[in-house]
Each structure stands twice: as structure tokens, then as C-alpha cells.
Amino acid sequence: MYSSNCCRGACRVLRESRVKCPINVSVSLRTMSPRPLASWTFVKLTGSAAGPRVQAARTVWSSSVDPAELRKFQAVSSRWWDLQGGCAALHAMNELRVPFIRDNLLNVHSVRSLGKPLAGLRILDVGCGGGLLTEPLGRLGAAVVGVDPVEDSVRIAELHASHDPELQKCVKYRACTLEDLAHEEEEGFDAVLASEVLEHLADLDTFIHCCHHVLKPGGSLFITTINRTQLSYVLGIVLAEWLLRIIPSGTHDWDKFITPVELERLLESSGFSVESLRGMLYNPASGAWTWQRSTSVTYALHALKQREEQLDHTHSEGEESAHPP
Numbered sequence: 001m002y003s004s005n006c007c008r009g010a011c012r013v014l015r016e017s018r019v020k021c022p023i024n025v026s027v028s029l030r031t032m033s034p035r036p037l038a039s040w041t042f043v044k045l046t047g048s049a050a051g052p053r054v055q056a057a058r059t060v061w062s063s064s065v066d067p068a069e070l071r072k073f074q075a076v077s078s079r080w081w082d083l084q085g086g087c088a089a090l091h092a093m094n095e096l097r098v099p100f101i102r103d104n105l106l107n108v109h110s111v112r113s114l115g116k117p118l119a120g121l122r123i124l125d126v127g128c129g130g131g132l133l134t135e136p137l138g139r140l141g142a143a144v145v146g147v148d149p150v151e152d153s154v155r156i157a158e159l160h161a162s163h164d165p166e167l168q169k170c171v172k173y174r175a176c177t178l179e180d181l182a183h184e185e186e187e188g189f190d191a192v193l194a195s196e197v198l199e200h201l202a203d204l205d206t207f208i209h210c211c212h213h214v215l216k217p218g219g220s221l222f223i224t225t226i227n228r229t230q231l232s233y234v235l236g237i238v239l240a241e242w243l244l245r246i247i248p249s250g251t252h253d254w255d256k257f258i259t260p261v262e263l264e265r266l267l268e269s270s271g272f273s274v275e276s277l278r279g280m281l282y283n284p285a286s287g288a289w290t291w292q293r294s295t296s297v298t299y300a301l302h303a304l305k306q307r308e309e310q311l312d313h314t315h316s317e318g319e320e321s322a323h324p325p
């Protein structure tokens, strides 16, 4: 199934490509997005006297998956719900990230249902692992889809949720990548979550682009991730992995960390506006996270997918400032 966006993209591809004869299949670089992307749109053409016609178009995203990263999560997939194990810090992070997501969503959407404040919202939790973040958002009333490429993690998430009848109706899991889902998703999500996922990807551009694709206009993207600083190396790798062994050694690769400036730049050039950015820090002695002014180690970000009229405005502003009178 192809979204209207894909078809619009295909038409644009056709306009911009120099198709001389009505051949069967053409492959062209995709140009429909707010910024160029390393993905391909396969356009099927049929010929007639009036010229070529688009019969079908399918965007093939390049993969965000780093197989070496997935092997790490495969190896620990049975331990997601061990509160004392390597995921203890992720469990504790819910104290900050769940209210961060809930409150920002309530600011954007005027949904208020007693006891179930997120009722009526569709949320996608990408890289959901064992469902540590998926479940509490389901309990707040949202319809949450958790996806993860590691099948064993998804089975654990399903098993864990099956013990709570309240979750049966609102939480669903799928073993797939975001790119797979981006091909199918037509309705659009109100929010996409990528918590502690960005630092494990092979292709961040594709990932952000797919987040944009599966969101409704005005929808929310929530990210938590690790900054690339000397301090994050000392605290996140040397202390957390090597000395205290809070998380398994080798979990993180410092080169994959992303600074807030880099992330904001990528998001804004991909059709998002960044609404909120907050630093977070984990205290291994207390096992608790606290909000920080500094984003030098870990941070949480909320961005909105810009509506078309906002994008047009941004572009025309950009053009104006590039060509002053």
C-alpha cells in the first residue's frame, strides 16, 4: 500500500526526471521530503500516447539497523524486566520520561479523560525492547504500538503485557523495523517515541525521516539519548560499563552518541520544530534520575512535525533571508 505522500513524491520524481520513453520501471532518487534522503522511490510507469503514467510507487528506505547492535540486545533479551539487572536504569528513567511525554502531549492535544489522560491518542514506541516505556503509556490510556527488530525482545514484551488484562486492549507489539512500518502506516501516529535508541542506529537520517513519515502533521516526536561529550564518555562508558557495571560492557559506542545541536539541526531540516530540550542525569548510588540544566550527558527532547503551511512559511523565510532586497 502506498501513502498519498509516496504518490506525490512519485509525481515529483516523474516531473524532475528526464523520462524519454514510457518504459516499465524507473528508479529515481526520492525528492519529496523537506530534505534530501538516501532512500529510493521505485516508480512503475505505463506508457500511452499521452506519455508515461505512474502506476505504482514504493519508497525503499535505507536500513537504520546496525546488525552488531541488534546482536547485543539479542544477548540480553530475557532480562528486560529484571529490576536489579542491566535495565534498572531504564526502569528508573520512567520517573522522568513518562511525565515528560504525558505533560507535553497534554499541552499539544486537548484530550482529558479522568484517569486515562492519553485516551484517544495513538503512540508508536520505536525500539521498545521489553516494553518498559510502552506499558506505562498504555496504562495512561493511549493506544500504543511497540516495535523492535529483536524478535525475542518483542516476545518478552508480549508475555509481560499478557499478565495485565488492562494492557490487552491498548498495547500491541510487532517485531519489525521502523522502516517496515513506514511502508504500511497510513493513519499516522499522534506521537513517536525513540527512547535510548538513536545511539544504536546505523543510519540516523533514515530513522528520523521515517519518524516524520509515520507521524500525523502536528504530531510529537520524543527522544531520549546520550550526548557526545568527554563527560558522557567518563560517566556513560568508563563508570557505568567498566567500573560499576550498571549496564553490560560494550553496550555503547561513544562515536554513535549525538549532540543536541546535531540532533536539532537534523530534526529541523527534516520538517520538525524542536519544542523542548532538557538534561537528565542518573545517580548510581540512589538509582534515580533527575532533571538537569546541563545536557552534557543525557537529554530528553520533544519536537513537533511541522504542518505543510508551517513548512512553506519556514522555506519562504529562508529564501527571503538568503536573498535580501
Ligand SMILES: C[S@@+](CC[C@H](N)C(=O)[O-])C[C@H]1O[C@@H](n2cnc3c(N)ncnc32)[C@H](O)[C@@H]1O
Residues within 6 Å of the ligand: 064, 065, 066, 069, 070, 073, 090, 126, 127, 128, 129, 130, 131, 132, 133, 147, 148, 149, 150, 153, 177, 178, 194, 195, 196, 197, 200, 201, 202
Ligand atoms: C537501550 S534499548 C531501549 C529500549 C526501550 N526504548 C527502553 O527505553 O526501555 C535500545 C532498543 O533499540 C532497539 N533497536 C536497535 N536498533 C534499532 C533500529 N534500527 N530500529 C529500531 N529499534 C532498534 C534495540 O533492539 C533495543 O531494544
